[in-house]
Amino acid sequence: MDAFYASAEQAAKPSLRGKPVVVGGIGPRGVVATASYEARVFGIRSAMATAQARRLCPNAAYLTPRFSLYRDVSEVVMGLLRALSPLVEPLSLDEAFVDLEAGGVEPTPAAVRAVGERLRRDIHAATGLSGSVGLAASKMLAKIASEDAKPDGLLLIPPGTELEMLWPMSVRVIPGVGPATAETLRRAGIATVAETAEAGEAELVRLLGKAHGAGLYAMATGHDDRPVVAERDAKSVSVEDTFEEDLTDRTRVQLEIARLADRCVQRLRAAGRSGRTVVIKVRSYDFSTLTRSETLRGPTDDPAVVREAAARLIDGVDTTTGVRLLGVGVSGLADYTQEDLFAQAASEASAAASATTDPVRGSGAEPGEAAGAVERPRRWLPGLDVHHAEYGAGWVQGSGVGRVTVRFETPWSEPGRVRTFAVDDPDLEPGEPLPLVREALPGGDAGLPGPSTGQATAPGPGPGSGPVPEDEDEDGVDPGAVPGGSGSGPGPGPAAGPGPGAGPGSRPMPGMSRR
C-alpha cells in the first residue's frame, strides 16, 4: 500500500486530501511513521523525529495513528490476496508476498500482469486506497519491483532481464542492506549491486560475516529461492514505552516495569501463547540501550511470574542517570499455555479481587495495575475519532488550554467544518473509525469507479449522522492551513505544554506521560 497510514487518513478525512499529512508520534519524542507524498515534498521521511518534520512543514496535519482502522483495511486487502493464492506471507499491515504459481496463475508475463492490474483495481474499489504491485521470479525482485512501482503503479521484471535491471542499482536496494552494511561495503569500494557481485562471495563473507555475506552474494547475483511462507508463528512478544521526560525515580521505574510486564502478558495471553524467557530493555538518557534476560524453568503466561522476573532484572540495572525508555518482552514462546492450574487460578482470583477493591497485594512495591481502572483524564489526540451529540462524527484537529478543536466530516462527506469545545464538554465522546468505503463491495470485482478519494460522490447526508450542512457561526479558528495540534500559546510556536491539566508545578504528574 502506498504511504499507507497517511493515505488511510486522507481517505477518512476529506479536508486532508491533497495536503501534507504526517502520521506518527505526536509527543516531544515522537517519530514519523508515514508521511503523505505531499509531505515528502518537504523532505519529511519515515523514522524522522516529528519535531524535525514540524520544522520542515509546520502546516502539515500531524496525526496520531489509528491502528484499528489500518488493521481493518489490511484485512480487506489480505483477503483479496488470499483470493489469488493460498500462499500469502504478510510482512506488515501494508505489505505481503503472494506466490502466484501456488495460486495456479499461468506463468506468463501477460497473465501475471493481468492479475496484478486487476488486483490493484480491486484494492482501490474495496478500500479507496492505492497499492503498488511488483511481479518477478523471486521475493527479493518482487519487492524491489514494488518499491520501484510506487506510488500507484505496477512493475513486472521479465525473466532473463533481472541482472540488467539490478546491477546498476545501489546496493541499498537489496533488502537487508541497511546503513551499517552499506558503509562497510562503501569502505571496501562497493556501492552498486554489480560491484557487490564482482567482489565475490569470499570477500563479502570476510566483510560481513558468514550468513550475511553469503546471503548478499546470492541476492546480488539474482539468486533467491526463499519460499513464500504463510502464517508464521510469532517468536516473541514485547511492549515498550518512551517517556516524555527521562525517569530518574527508582520507584517510578519499578512501577513502569510492572505495568509493562502486565501489558506484555495481556498480549501474550490474547495470542494464546506462553513464554519462557523474560527480557527487559532499558534505554538511557544518552540513547545507549541494554537488555537483560532471564530464562524460566518452563513457559508461563502468569502475570505475577513475568512481573517478578522483570523486577529482578531491573534490580540489576543502574538507572540513576535517567531512563528514556523501558520495555518488557517474552520469548521462547510455547504453542499453548502450560501454566500449572494452581498458579493460574490464584492469579485470576487476585486479578479479580484487585479489579474491585484496590491493589495492596503481593509485596509492597507493586501497585502495578489499577492504572487501567482509574479513568485517566481524557486526552484528545490529533486525528482520533470523536462523536458529538449534536454534530455527529468528526475528528480531533487539535487541543490545548482546555479546548479541543473538532472537524466534522466523514470519509464520504464533503470537507467539513471546524468547531471548538471545552475538553470536558459532555456532548463530546471518543468515536470509532468509520469505514473508508461506504459499502465495501464483497468480492471486489466489477466496475464502480472507486468512490471515496477522487470526486465528491453523491453528497447525500450520511445515514443518521449527517455532516451538518447549513448553520455556521463558530468561534474563530480558521481551518485554513490545517493546524497541527496547536490552538494554544501565542503565535505559531505551539507552547506545547506537556498536555492539558499541567498545573503550575512542573512535576511529572501522574497520568500524563503516556498515551
Next chain:
DNA sequence: TCTGGGGTCCTAGGACCC
C-alpha cells in the same frame, strides 16, 4: 525539540555435557 514500537535474524562468548 534528535532519534517510536514491534518484530526478525545473526554473532559471539561462556557454561555445560559427552
Next chain:
DNA sequence: TCTGGGGTCCTAGGACCC
C-alpha cells in the same frame, strides 16, 4: 598432570525491516 572436539543452551548486543 597443560589444556580435544563437538554439541546445545543461555545471555547480550547489533543490524535490519516496516
